Amino acid sequence: MNTVVGYGTYVDLIRPLIAGKEVISTGMTKEVERVGAALDAAQSGKSVALVSSGDPGIYAMAGLALEMCARRKIDIVPAGEAAAEGDLYTVGIEVVPGIPALCAGAALLGAPLTHDFAAISLSDLLTPWEVIEKRIIAAAEADFVMVIYNPKSKKRHWQLEKVQELVLGCRDGQTPVGIVTAAMRPEQAICITTLDQLHLADVNMQTTVFIGNRHTKTYGDYMYTPRGYGDKYEMGKMRE
Amino acid sequence: MNTVVGYGTYVDLIRPLIAGKEVISTGMTKEVERVGAALDAAQSGKSVALVSSGDPGIYAMAGLALEMCARRKIDIVPAGEAAAEGDLYTVGIEVVPGIPALCAGAALLGAPLTHDFAAISLSDLLTPWEVIEKRIIAAAEADFVMVIYNPKSKKRHWQLEKVQELVLGCRDGQTPVGIVTAAMRPEQAICITTLDQLHLADVNMQTTVFIGNRHTKTYGDYMYTPRGYGDKYEMGKMRE
Numbered sequence: 001m002n003t004v005v006g007y008g009t010y011v012d013l014i015r016p017l018i019a020g021k022e023v024i025s026t027g028m029t030k031e032v033e034r035v036g037a038a039l040d041a042a043q044s045g046k047s048v049a050l051v052s053s054g055d056p057g058i059y060a061m062a063g064l065a066l067e068m069c070a071r072r073k074i075d076i077v078p079a080g081e082a083a084a085e086g087d088l089y090t091v092g093i094e095v096v097p098g099i100p101a102l103c104a105g106a107a108l109l110g111a112p113l114t115h116d117f118a119a120i121s122l123s124d125l126l127t128p129w130e131v132i133e134k135r136i137i138a139a140a141e142a143d144f145v146m147v148i149y150n151p152k153s154k155k156r157h158w159q160l161e162k163v164q165e166l167v168l169g170c171r172d173g174q175t176p177v178g179i180v181t182a183a184m185r186p187e188q189a190i191c192i193t194t195l196d197q198l199h200l201a202d203v204n205m206q207t208t209v210f211i212g213n214r215h216t217k218t219y220g221d222y223m224y225t226p227r228g229y230g231d232k233y234e235m236g237k238m239r240e
Numbered sequence: 241m242n243t244v245v246g247y248g249t250y251v252d253l254i255r256p257l258i259a260g261k262e263v264i265s266t267g268m269t270k271e272v273e274r275v276g277a278a279l280d281a282a283q284s285g286k287s288v289a290l291v292s293s294g295d296p297g298i299y300a301m302a303g304l305a306l307e308m309c310a311r312r313k314i315d316i317v318p319a320g321e322a323a324a325e326g327d328l329y330t331v332g333i334e335v336v337p338g339i340p341a342l343c344a345g346a347a348l349l350g351a352p353l354t355h356d357f358a359a360i361s362l363s364d365l366l367t368p369w370e371v372i373e374k375r376i377i378a379a380a381e382a383d384f385v386m387v388i389y390n391p392k393s394k395k396r397h398w399q400l401e402k403v404q405e406l407v408l409g410c411r412d413g414q415t416p417v418g419i420v421t422a423a424m425r426p427e428q429a430i431c432i433t434t435l436d437q438l439h440l441a442d443v444n445m446q447t448t449v450f451i452g453n454r455h456t457k458t459y460g461d462y463m464y465t466p467r468g469y470g471d472k473y474e475m476g477k478m479r480e
Contacts, residue, residue: 118356
């Protein structure tokens with residue numbers, strides 16, 4: 001690997017692993033520029049790692065990388081296959097999966113995602129709010145556990161309360177809601193609340209919100225979603 | 241760690257890592273028995289790893305483990321905190337996240353999940369089919385990318401064709417569909433097809449099916465979902 005490309009904060013997290021490498025880091029909203037820089041380097045023959053936090057395929061850079069390959073009409077070959085000398089339009093690509101925030105956060109909360117769930121980003125930068133709202137209503141009505149990415153940003157304040165209002169239209173106010181910020185990082189924060197208290201939760205750009213389905217329960221400091229409906233299975237001895 | 245508990249196939253995958261440990265492995269449909277054995281061992285003072293493939297919180301054992309802790313009225317404390325001598329009802333638990341099949345499969349297909357998605361299991365063993373069908377329709381209508389777990393089993397044959405029929409009701413027949421079986425294992429198989437050909441796909445219990453949204457595209461041997469709607473961003477130089 002010659003070159004590491006990524007958002008500054010994420011590159012900083014792996015500094016000890018990339019000593020001596022060329023590093024290209026860019027600001028937060030510069031995704032297109034960042035992927036462009038990674039492709040430029042790869043097209044010039046360098047071996048490049050484009051880093052995301054979590055999993056690169058969940059609301060992250062893998063999609064944009066492929067989109068830009070298509071746009072540039074780059075021929076993608078399996079990683080490790082070399083392009084012919086001077087061929088700037090053949091690049092080997094491998095998407096390396098990781099642990100997404102929805103898994104890291106769920107693990108910290110207990111097990112909210114052990115039944116059907118929907119992941120929804122509240123960022124309306126590239127998606128019209130009407131589409132997002134339609135998804136929230138559909139997921140709420142069909143009793144999906146919901147994982148909310150990007151609940152709030154510096155410029156976006158009202159969307160999470162709108163989610164609360166919409167979901168309260170078809171789910172009980174006591175529905176467990178888990179709030180995880182900066183999962184597995186030093187500033188990690190975990191909170192379990194209820195749907196009717198969601199507007200009081202402390203959320204920011206690093207927060208993922210988990211809204212239980214009709215069967216999600218809390219137990220001690222944890223929340224979990226039973227794997228099925230009804231009591232179709234016998235779970236053995238209870239504490240006396 | 242004294243004891244490893246898991247489904248036989250998964251325990252076999254980690255044999256080299258668990259030499260010398262007590263191993264309790266059970267058959268495929270014996271989840272309750274398996275978690276019960278893990279809790280019995282933990283309650284007797286042993287340090288126990290309950291293993292799942294992928295991520296333990298996505299359609300896997302973490303939920304049932306917490307459900308059975310609640311049922312047994314076990315007091316859960318952070319992992320590593322010891323129970324008092326003879327206290328059988330205090331157990332330390334940590335859920336360790338992993339890479340779920342939806343991330344491993346997505347990475348092999350390219351990047352189908354870089355926008356909102358819904359994960360739905362077709363297993364009607366513990367969930368009524370009416371609930372599953374309602375979710376399929378909701379996810380299809382709201383244009384979620386869909387990740388289908390458990391598309392088929394030895395005894396379940398017709399559900400995936402029903403999904404195809406339902407989704408075709410509101411999505412184009414040319415919608416890209418990715419089929420990944422046994423991701424990252426020796427018998428791994430990857431196929432990209434279209435929604436109207438889905439009924440011809442070779443799927444089994446180890447398969448995850450990815451149905452694109454209205455904007456999902458294929459490029460070469462890959463599929464990807466653009467991160468936004470419309471052309472709100474400029475992607476720079478095209479190949480001449």
